[in-house]
Amino acid sequence: MTLLLLRQTSGAVAVALALLLAACSSTPTRDGPEAKPPAGLDKTPDAQPRVEPIRTGGPNKPYTVNGRSYSPVTSDKPMAEKGLASWYGRKFHGRPTASGEPYDMYAMSAAHKTMPLPSYARVRNPANGREVIVRVNDRGPFHQDRVIDLSYTAAMRLGVLNGVAPVEVERLTHEQIRSGAWKGGGAVEVPAAAVAEVAARSGDSAEPPAPGFWVQLGAFRQRDGAEQFQRQVGAELDWLAPLLAVVGEPQLFRLQAGPFSSRGEAQDAASRIREALKLVPVVVERR
Numbered sequence: 001m002t003l004l005l006l007r008q009t010s011g012a013v014a015v016a017l018a019l020l021l022a023a024c025s026s027t028p029t030r031d032g033p034e035a036k037p038p039a040g041l042d043k044t045p046d047a048q049p050r051v052e053p054i055r056t057g058g059p060n061k062p063y064t065v066n067g068r069s070y071s072p073v074t075s076d077k078p079m080a081e082k083g084l085a086s087w088y089g090r091k092f093h094g095r096p097t098a099s100g101e102p103y104d105m106y107a108m109s110a111a112h113k114t115m116p117l118p119s120y121a122r123v124r125n126p127a128n129g130r131e132v133i134v135r136v137n138d139r140g141p142f143h144q145d146r147v148i149d150l151s152y153t154a155a156m157r158l159g160v161l162n163g164v165a166p167v168e169v170e171r172l173t174h175e176q177i178r179s180g181a182w183k184g185g186g187a188v189e190v191p192a193a194a195v196a197e198v199a200a201r202s203g204d205s206a207e208p209p210a211p212g213f214w215v216q217l218g219a220f221r222q223r224d225g226a227e228q229f230q231r232q233v234g235a236e237l238d239w240l241a242p243l244l245a246v247v248g249e250p251q252l253f254r255l256q257a258g259p260f261s262s263r264g265e266a267q268d269a270a271s272r273i274r275e276a277l278k279l280v281p282v283v284v285e286r287r
Contacts, residue, residue: 037106037152038106041106041152041153041156041157042156042157044106044107044108044153044157045108046108046132046133046134047107047108047109047120047133047134047135048133049120049133049172049176049177049182050120050177050210050212050259050261051174051177051178051210051242051243051258051259052118052261053239053240053242053243053260053265053269054074054075054076054116054117054239054242055074055239056074056238056239058099058100058117059072059098059099059100059117059139060072060073060074060116060117063139065139065142066142068142070113070114070139071114072113072114072115072116072117073114073115073116074116074238074239075116075238075242076116076173076174076175076241076242077171077173078170078171078173079115079169079170079171080168080169080170080171081147081168081169082147082166082167082168082169083145083146083147083148083166083167083169084143084145084146084147084164084165084166084167085123085125085146085147085148085149085150085155085158085160085164085165085166085167085169086141086143086146086148086149086150086163086164087149087150087151087152087154087155087160087161088103088105088111088140088141088149088150088151088152089105089152090105090152092105093105097109097111097137097138097139098111098117098137098138098139099117099118099137099138101137103138103151104151105151105152105153106151106152106153107135107151107153108132108133108134108135108151108153108154108157109134109135109136109137109138109151109154110123110134110135110136110137110138110148110149110150110151110154111136111137111138111139111140111141111148111149112136112138112139112140112147112148112149112169113139113140113141113142115136115171117136117137117138117139118135118136118137119135119136119171119172120133120134120135120136120171120172120177120182121133121134121136121148121169121170121171121172122169122170122172122182123148123150123154123158123167123168123169124167124168124169124170125158125159125160125165125166125167126166126167126168127159127165127166128158128159130157130158130159131158132154132157132158133172133182134150134151134154136171146164147167147169148167148169174242174243178210178245210258210259210286211259211286211287212258212259212260212261212285212286213258213259213260213261213262213263213265213266213283213284213285213286214256214257214258214259214260214266214283214284214285214286215256215257215258215260215266215269215270215273215281215282215283215284216254216255216256216281216282216283216284217229217233217255217256217257217273217277217279217281218254218255218279219252219253219254219255220252220253220254220255221251221252221253222253223246223248223253225253226246226253226254226255227246229255230244230246230255233255233277236276236277237272237273237276237277240257240269240272240273243257243258243269244256244257245257245258256284257269257273259286263283263285266283267283270282270283
């Protein structure tokens, strides 16, 4: 009887071990969407680029993952690269991103190892010619051969849900966003000097200021005075430099920073400017 029990026990262990080995050797379930994802994800619009402040600390401070150190870019510089794209889904849905915002797998967002947060980027799939605009608000992917980690929806629209795929990534600069050059597919970039030259000739801004909240630092009768003050402020406050713009009006040139998405963000920036430069900035709204 004891011998029979031992044989039965051994058989049960063998079956359990076989099942465990089979599970380990099988392909793990892909990190995908919920059982019933929202309808119409393929028609989700691109992220709408807007100028957002780049902080030198917070999500843009140097960090280390898996023994490798990364130094995020903290200036508004163009970035372009080619490599593999991956994506992440429900495993991280709702969890905080590196920027502190909750990850939304159904939004047009992405993660990048060193791009300043937040940023906007154009991602192109050369295999099918599809392009999307995403808002970069997270860090990753931490694989040497991968350059960007897409949200589920962004990956769907690019046609790369089946796995990693080669892509081309281009960061949109604040100048491209302000001038609207990003809408041309990135082929034409309007130099800042050219925009200033056109504005000087007309006595007004070459492009109307974007809607939102702006922080006004000063007003001048001559453009040269406004531009000189712009250079001084930019040299002292590198975080503010990409947001500065000279807005031309009849017989007046205003140095303003923006746009900010809310009055609260603009007021926070105004407080930092007030403490650093000992002046009294004014928050204005443009519709």
